[in-house]
Amino acid sequence: MFQTVLLCDHMDYSDTFASWLHEQFAYEFATQALHDWQQEFRDGQNDGNWRAVIALENGQLLGGAALAKHDSPDYSELGPWLACVLVAPSARKRGLAEQLITEVCSNAKETGHQKLYLHTQDRRHYYAKRGWEYLESFRAWGKEHSLMQRRL
Numbered sequence: 001m002f003q004t005v006l007l008c009d010h011m012d013y014s015d016t017f018a019s020w021l022h023e024q025f026a027y028e029f030a031t032q033a034l035h036d037w038q039q040e041f042r043d044g045q046n047d048g049n050w051r052a053v054i055a056l057e058n059g060q061l062l063g064g065a066a067l068a069k070h071d072s073p074d075y076s077e078l079g080p081w082l083a084c085v086l087v088a089p090s091a092r093k094r095g096l097a098e099q100l101i102t103e104v105c106s107n108a109k110e111t112g113h114q115k116l117y118l119h120t121q122d123r124r125h126y127y128a129k130r131g132w133e134y135l136e137s138f139r140a141w142g143k144e145h146s147l148m149q150r151r152l
Contacts, residue, residue, distance in 0.1 A: 002062055002096060004103050007052035008045040013061045015042070017054060021084050027141040044068075052084060053103040055096045063087030065100035067108050072119050074140055075147065080108055082118040082150075098130070109152040116152065119145045 007014055018041040022029050029037055044050025044066075054064035063086050071081035082104050087096045108116050120127060124134060124146040132148040139145070 002055045002057040002091075002094070002099075004053050004055050004099055007054050007064065010054065010056070011042065011045065013054055013056075014038070014045065014052075016061055017052065017064050017084075017086075018042070020086055020088070024086055027143060030141070050084065051107065053100055053107070055087070055091070055100060057091075061088070062091040063096050063100060065097070065104045067104050067116075071117075072140065072145075072147075074138055075117070075119075078117045080113055080116060082116050101130070105150065105152055114152055115149050117147065117149050119147050121145050124148070 007017065015038045018038040019034060021041070022034050022037050041050050045052060049069045050066045052064050052066040055062040064084060065082065065086075066084040068081040068083035069079055070076060071083040072078070082101060085097055085101060087100075105116060118127065118132065119138075119140070121143050127148055128134060132150045135147045135149055137144055137146055
């Protein structure tokens with residue numbers, strides 16, 4: 001059975017998770033080297049820019065999600081954001097993403113936030129089924145995205 005924990009308490013997984021994100025969302029990192037992103041993500045666990053929750057099972061990293069201060073240059077006035085939602089292919093279909101998202105939402109609410117934002121390229125319907133409201137479409141990183149929000 002997997003467990004969810006704060007990444008800041010298990011920093012030995014930070015660089016691995018950051019590399020997964022860099023690969024999965026390569027279009028967002030086109031101008032940022034992996035090493036630089038890993039450092040930014042690592043620092044973000046302490047400064048609150050990328051506060052992540054990860055899923056572990058028997059010491060193996062299965063995935064994660066983050067509460068980000070900023071996640072879209074086109075919407076710098078909005079935040080915080082649900083970001084970096086990623087589950088390893090071998091661990092999918094077990095409810096991990098939903099549990100990670102729930103944890104991030106709970107963390108945001110506990111710190112006084114009333115709503116969260118996200119942008120997604122291809123998972124709009126997934127999030128809509130889970131209470132996220134579609135706001136608008138926008139183009140970023142050469143791709144169409146949906147901007148969504150969820151009241152906490």
